[in-house]
Amino acid sequence: MELSVHWRWLATVLNLLILGAGVWCDCTEEGIEIEGGDYILTQGLKFGSTLIYQCPNGLFPYPAMTRQCSGGRWQDLPSRERNISQKCRLVECPDPTVLKYGSVDPPEERYFVGNETMYECDSGYRLRGSVKRVCLANGKWSGSTPICSRDDGNPCPDPGIPPGSLRSGDYFDYDDEVTYSCTNSLTYLVGSRVRTCKADGQWSGVEPSCFYKYTYDTASDISEAFGGAMKQSLTESMSVGDIQEGRKITITKDGRTLNMYIAVDISDSLTKQDINESTVMVQAFIERVASYAVSPNYDILFFTSELLPISNILDYYNGVNTKTLEAVLEDLKKNRATGTDLNLVFKHMLERIIIIEETTKAKFEDLRHIILIFTDGGYNMGGSPLANLQRIKNTIKPEDHLDVYIFAVGARIYESDLQPLATNERGRHFFRILKEDMDTMFDEIFGDLCGLHKLSDITPSKSLVYPWNVRLTILRGEQTKKCTGAIVSSKLILTAAHCFLGDLPENIQVDVKQGRDQGMVEKYYRHPQYNITAKVDEGIAEFYDYDVALVQLKEDLIFTTNLKPICIPCTKETNQALRLPPDSKCSDQEKLLLKDFNQRLHFLTGEDTVKQKDVVAKLGQNRDPCINQATRLPNVTAEKIHEFVTDNFLCTGGIRPFVDHIACKGDSGGAVFRDYNQRTIQVGLVSWGTDEECKGHEGQLVNSKEYSRDFHLNLFKIVDFLHSVMAQGDRTLAPTEFIDNWKL
Ligand SMILES: *[C@@H]1O[C@H](CO)[C@@H](O)[C@H](O)[C@H]1NC(C)=O
Numbered sequence: 065m066e067l068s069v070h071w072r073w074l075a076t077v078l079n080l081l082i083l084g085a086g087v088w089c090d091c092t093e094e095g096i097e098i099e100g101g102d103y104i105l106t107q108g109l110k111f112g113s114t115l116i117y118q119c120p121n122g123l124f125p126y127p128a129m130t131r132q133c134s135g136g137r138w139q140d141l142p143s144r145e146r147n148i149s150q151k152c153r154l155v156e157c158p159d160p161t162v163l164k165y166g167s168v169d170p171p172e173e174r175y176f177v178g179n180e181t182m183y184e185c186d187s188g189y190r191l192r193g194s195v196k197r198v199c200l201a202n203g204k205w206s207g208s209t210p211i212c213s214r215d216d217g218n219p220c221p222d223p224g225i226p227p228g229s230l231r232s233g234d235y236f237d238y239d240d241e242v243t244y245s246c247t248n249s250l251t252y253l254v255g256s257r258v259r260t261c262k263a264d265g266q267w268s269g270v271e272p273s274c275f276y277k278y279t280y281d282t283a284s285d286i287s288e289a290f291g292g293a294m295k296q297s298l299t300e301s302m303s304v305g306d307i308q309e310g311r312k313i314t315i316t317k318d319g320r321t322l323n324m325y326i327a328v329d330i331s332d333s334l335t336k337q338d339i340n341e342s343t344v345m346v347q348a349f350i351e352r353v354a355s356y357a358v359s360p361n362y363d364i365l366f367f368t369s370e371l372l373p374i375s376n377i378l379d380y381y382n383g384v385n386t387k388t389l390e391a392v393l394e395d396l397k398k399n400r401a402t403g404t405d406l407n408l409v410f411k412h413m414l415e416r417i418i419i420i421e422e423t424t425k426a427k428f429e430d431l432r433h434i435i436l437i438f439t440d441g442g443y444n445m446g447g448s449p450l451a452n453l454q455r456i457k458n459t460i461k462p463e464d465h466l467d468v469y470i471f472a473v474g475a476r477i478y479e480s481d482l483q484p485l486a487t488n489e490r491g492r493h494f495f496r497i498l499k500e501d502m503d504t505m506f507d508e509i510f511g512d513l514c515g516l517h518k519l520s521d522i523t524p525s526k527s528l529v530y531p532w533n534v535r536l537t538i539l540r541g542e543q544t545k546k547c548t549g550a551i552v553s554s555k556l557i558l559t560a561a562h563c564f565l566g567d568l569p570e571n572i573q574v575d576v577k578q579g580r581d582q583g584m585v586e587k588y589y590r591h592p593q594y595n596i597t598a599k600v601d602e603g604i605a606e607f608y609d610y611d612v613a614l615v616q617l618k619e620d621l622i623f624t625t626n627l628k629p630i631c632i633p634c635t636k637e638t639n640q641a642l643r644l645p646p647d648s649k650c651s652d653q654e655k656l657l658l659k660d661f662n663q664r665l666h667f668l669t670g671e672d673t674v675k676q677k678d679v680v681a682k683l684g685q686n687r688d689p690c691i692n693q694a695t696r697l698p699n700v701t702a703e704k705i706h707e708f709v710t711d712n713f714l715c716t717g718g719i720r721p722f723v724d725h726i727a728c729k730g731d732s733g734g735a736v737f738r739d740y741n742q743r744t745i746q747v748g749l750v751s752w753g754t755d756e757e758c759k760g761h762e763g764q765l766v767n768s769k770e771y772s773r774d775f776h777l778n779l780f781k782i783v784d785f786l787h788s789v790m791a792q793g794d795r796t797l798a799p800t801e802f803i804d805n806w807k808l
């Protein structure tokens with residue numbers, strides 16, 4: 065076992081104690097420049113400061129990634145490299161020519177960022193994985209490992225040889241083992257070193273990869289590996305009795321409890337801002353987890369060489385088990401605080417787990433435990449945590465009830481210290497991530513959740529805050545019509561039926577992300593009962609009942625932080641978003657979302673700069689006075705008002721209780737939505753209005769006059785239409801699932 069003492073924050077203490085004051089001196093800036101790059105100093109030229117080299121994307125600092133100021137010199141260059149001048153070098157990807165029974169084109173000694181490779185199998189062999197791969201800026205190949213194999217009747221498929229690795233073991237029968245190592249001494253192995261062919265015909269563990277010092281996981285890599293496993297744990301422990309307020313945190317569906325232990329290394333967090341960022345990150349994580357309607361018990365601590373406990377998991381077990389999510393978030397906000405003692409963290413967790421075991425007795429084996437460690441280095445005090453980790457593993461049975469995830473953040477990572485701490489038997493549990501990617505990581509992980517708000521408001525462009533919002537342009541010869549729509553699934557945009565007049569799909573443009581991407585339209589569905597001329601005989605030129613359409617795109621949208629669907633009524637996801645029990649009905653959602661006589665709602669306007677309009681839907685006893693203003697329209701009488709403004713419409717506008725904004729032409733079809741617990745749920749869509757006050761002010765916030773009214777189609781009234789299009793056989797149209805009895 066390796067007991068490492070890293071020359072890091074400990075430097076100060078060590079030098080005072082051991083080396084004496086003689087070498088207590090600062091460094092100079094001489095000779096630390098890097099060709100083609102830049103550097104930052106964590107504590108200026110002071111003793112103990114870290115010099116972190118930075119290179120443009122696709123390049124990495126060589127020979128050193130970081131250096132430490134100690135004894136008046138910048139240390140950390142291996143001696144044989146001392147005379148090499150510091151440069152930014154091209155990122156290299158691990159050797160793909162390790163492919164067996166096939167060939168790689170072009171065959172090269174080394175492959176650099178941007179290099180493309182093609183794969184072909186020898187005759188008689190079939191290719192699985194990518195035919196073409198590109199070396200990416202993070203030091204990984206795009207796509208998946210190409211494997212040439214033939215059907216030889218083995219129970220397990222050929223597990224392949226990932227780039228840069230060497231495999232021993234060529235037998236793929238039950239219980240056969242294959243062992244991997246990395247051939248290049250500059251790389252290290254991430255993932256499973258040994259894999260076994262299991263009884264179900266699958267290999268144990270995860271495919272290994274060879275990482276250089278500079279190789280890192282992107283937010284999407286992590287989303288794929290960690291997100292999947294995490295979501296599974298969360299879904300498995302989804303609780304039934306969870307209710308909106310005063311949520312009880314213990315017993316889950318199958319009697320299980322999910323315990324989450326989160327430890328964040330703040331030893332290198334020199335400023336308050338850094339610590340704040342860590343706080344925001346943990347908070348983001350907890351909020352995302354809460355959208356699964358699961359209520360874990362949290363133990364949260366920040367650590368350096370000391371522990372800064374934030375939330376004590378034992379509180380959940382001491383009598384009243386009713387710590388609310390809100391209380392946990394409150395704890396997190398309250399607590400603020402060099403050396404890194406990771407062993408102390410594991411010791412702390414072990415103690416907690418033992419107490420929980422004593423408290424819960426027989427029920428202990430029903431509990432699941434997830435440990436998440438965020439660290440920017442290794443550890444340099446307190447020794448190796450491996451022994452305490454082993455004690456934790458010995459305590460928690462069955463062993464698959466414990467997951468330890470390590471997120472290594474930053475340039476200066478001691479992977480040989482950290483990797484052994486992550487459990488790797490079921491999927492990858494060790495990740496290397498760039499600090500700047502932390503922001504988007506949880507967004508990506510939980511990215512396919514509908515109606516997620518963007519977390520950080522660092523980006524000034526407002527449109528990022530509304531990732532579901534799209535603009536539609538309908539081309540009609542010289543003329544164009546503009547409408548707004550909302551992404552409701554990877555292929556479908558919800559908008560108003562009146563945006564279309566029998567237009568051909570090829571004349572409809574869907575502007576996703578402000579003109580940077582366009583979706584091609586396959587077809588569109590209008591509500592079968594929509595008929596704008598239905599009341600012409602009664603002297604009403606335009607009748608907007610059932611003014612709803614779904615536009616189907618040719619290709620799936622790829623959801624990202626900035627492109628995501630909105631939640632729609634009567635889906636299981638919306639139950640989760642509203643933190644309703646999974647068996648809640650459609651009417652429960654409606655009651656929660658449209659419950660007040662005056663319900664605040666919003667919709668969006670504008671193209672380049674998107675602005676939010678605020679309105680109040682007049683419901684219940686307030687609805688009739690609201691819709692009565694439509695009698696100002698020609699041929700609309702008080703007797704016939706309910707035939708004209710049917711129950712399918714929400715009514716907004718006027719100046720009471722607030723001065724509402726009024727809808728403009730281009731706003732048509734846009735989502736009328738409500739924010740709820742960090743999620744956004746669409747309850748209506750902009751359809752028509754009594755006045756044209758907006759003329760000439762499209763895209764701006766225009767105040768309503770006393771008598772002006774807007775009518776928005778209420779989605780709860782047309783769920784049958786949404787269901788008929790979205791829940792048809794083709795699952796790709798609706799990854800969202802409607803609740804079983806959506807008619808109730
Ligand atoms: C270091 O580099 C300089 C010039 O680049 C050279 O003169 C010197 O011999 C080198 N020293 C060693 C130890 O390689």
Ligand SMILES: *[C@@H]1O[C@H](CO)[C@@H](O)[C@H](O)[C@H]1NC(C)=O
Pocket residue numbers: 154170175176177178179180
């Ligand atoms: C691989 O990339 C390097 C660096 O950009 C370039 O010089 C080289 O020509 C590329 N090789 C091929 C085969 O494209």
Ligand SMILES: *[C@@H]1O[C@H](CO)[C@@H](O)[C@H](O)[C@H]1NC(C)=O
Pocket residue numbers: 340341344
């Ligand atoms: C932390 O940062 C957020 C956003 O940057 C800010 O709103 C908040 O006030 C900060 N909190 C503290 C305690 O500094």
Ligand SMILES: *[C@@H]1O[C@H](CO)[C@@H](O)[C@H](O)[C@H]1NC(C)=O
Pocket residue numbers: 595596597598599600
């Ligand atoms: C729309 O309503 C009018 C008047 O009732 C009727 O003549 C027409 O056929 C309807 N159109 C459709 C498409 O149903």
Ligand SMILES: *[C@@H]1O[C@H](CO)[C@@H](O)[C@H](O)[C@H]1NC(C)=O
Pocket residue numbers: 601602603604605698699
């Ligand atoms: C009102 O209805 C009458 C009779 O149906 C019709 O002649 C007239 O044009 C209508 N007025 C408007 C403004 O549509």
